[in-house]
Amino acid sequence: MIVAIDAGNSRIKWGVNDGNAWLDSGVLATADVAWLSEAADEWPANARVAICNVAGPEVAESISSLLAPRHATISFLRARVAACGVRNTYERPEQLGADRWAALIGARGMLAGACLVVCAGTATTIDLLDATGVFRGGLILPGFDLMRTALAHNTAQLPLAEGVFRAEPRNTLDAIFSGCLQAQLGAVERMFAGIAAEPDARCLLTGGGAGSLAAHLKVPCQLVDNLILNGLARFAASP
Template sequence: MSVESRLLVIDAGNTSIKFTAFEDDEVLWVQRGESYSADTEFVPDVIYFASVRSKELSALLHADIQAAFPDSKWVTLTSQANACGVTNAYSEPERLGIDRWLGVIAAHHLIREDAVVVDVGTAIKVDVVNKKGVHLGGYIAPGLAMMEESLLSKTARIRYDASEVVAGEGLPNSTARAVSEGCHEMALGFLERIYQRYQDFQWVVTGGDAESLLSLLGVSLERQPNLVAMGAKLLGDEEGRENK
């Protein structure tokens, strides 16, 4: 067992925070929420912090977690031009979201072939990386909930209760179905166009809605619910080795 065998990865997204605990290479548990419910039996040797939130919100979260684990080493992860055998497509690499960067790193190490990385959460994020580790770029589109919320916030008469969102056959015959199924079709169309271009690539998916969307397109995929945390571990461990 290494000196820093216990690791806590914090993936701070726009709408939720994911906490992943590792012991060596094994995932012990995963927790989601706006705050960390301390596991008194788990004290990390090191904390890897990846955040797409504002500097102010990231600093507040940092302070809360560090107060719970004052003796843990803290490493803030950032997107770079090159890391873990992967080259960033962005001319300003720090502007690539750290969640996307970590997903690309993890997918490259898992697949070692041409890969499409799909993360469906608040937003639908798609990135492409070839077998040489060259990130070719990617897309960001609104997620299903964001599309629905945007439509409802910009219209006065499109209104329905959550209980009205029920499955049906044929063309939607209610406002609830028209909105929910319309947004679903938009997301499917976006992913289908990408699939037509990259159907020979291996698809790696993460995020709550990714598998259900892509299964409707008949895409052969590998599901990795902890993809971003895996990328964080790869990047943080590499930085630790370089700094020794």
């Protein structure tokens, strides 16, 4: 039995996997990490716990302290040169974010062909994985909401826009909303061009902002709710 925990900047997602399927799952705000202990009370005591944390050392320490009395086998995923059929070509492999590494491992478990792995959260990451399992590099940019917040906080007359997406916006709220979304879409589509000619190339999207991107992308794409958790479970089950 495996418990996978994805601790992001905004949310913590968790799931219990028996090796074939997710038996239980949940989500809470990262600021409410202490509440994870209530969920942990229901997890199998002998489960292996695999954690992906990009929320900082304080969150990592909190999770470790909460789980230590209940689970003897706790491990934090860290990127390395190779794992689970994925080869990491980052200039310094260990500096690749654990969330990106987990998502790449999850993607490789789903697809045998080339894919673009997009995690749309507080930040948006866009990573190329070729058909042989080589991670060829990727982008990090502010997420959709972070882009809108930056405009509101750093300009005198632009609000936090609650507009709608339009191809040709004709008011300020829609212009901000559409501009931030187009920036995300453009980055994804430009990166996908690097593998577009490969057989069955696909874009995998995960994270809170994935649905908004999928609705407007002009490349083959698929929404995956638990891509990072899938990667964690796959890694934890590997020899």
